[in-house]
Structure formats: C-alpha cells, structure tokens
Amino acid sequence: MIDTDGNPEEQVAIAAAKDGELRLHDPAVRASVVGVRLFDPEFVEVGASGRHWTYGEMVAALPTLHGGADSQRIEVSGMRGVLLASDLVHLTYESVIGGRRARRSSLWRKGEDDTGWRLYYHQGTPVPEG
16 A cells, blocks of 8 residues: 555545446446446456356446446445555445445556546445344
C-alpha cells in the first residue's frame, strides 16, 4: 500500500475505480460497448458461485448477468478503496442480489496510453445466511 495520507492522486484513483465498479452495475452500461471497455484485456474473475471467468467469457455474458437489463438490481454497501500502487486500486464492498449477500473484492488497474482505469480482477464470496 502506498503511504499517501489521502493525497489528491490517491483520491482521484480510488474515485475512478469506484465509479467504474458502480458503472458496471448499471444495466445500460452492462449492455453496451462502454461496459466492455471497463474490463482489462487480462481480466479474471472468481464469482460467488465459484465459477472462473475470463475476459472473453465475461464480455460475452455481461448483458445477461446480474444487473443486466432483465435481471435483479445489484445493491452495494460499504465500498472502500485503497491505492496499492500508482496504477492499482483495491476495492472491497458487499452486494445483495436477489436477497443473496456476497463480499466482493476488485482490483482496478490503470491502463497505458490513456486507456483509463479497468477492472483487472474480481472475486465474490457468498455470505452465509444468518
């Protein structure tokens, strides 16, 4: 973790990652090319179901997954971000989808050549009921 004492660069990086994460929960974004651009070409996910997703699999399925136009909305709470390196932000939060809670962790990586912040890794872990 970079010791930044909340400097402006850290705040901007964390805000960009949070914005990207929340945009991916928007059905209109998920169904568009904008959503695809938010994923790093080396993206990998381990979903709350345990399924492993690659970039290609996620991009193909994105419009129909949770938060897509015909599915249940994603509720988010407690999102926090930490700048791990000048080009890497770690986000953690909880989600509720159809009454099922999960703890989530995302790594956002800043691309080269002004490609912006992209989702590099995501993991969801189910929270047991009760």
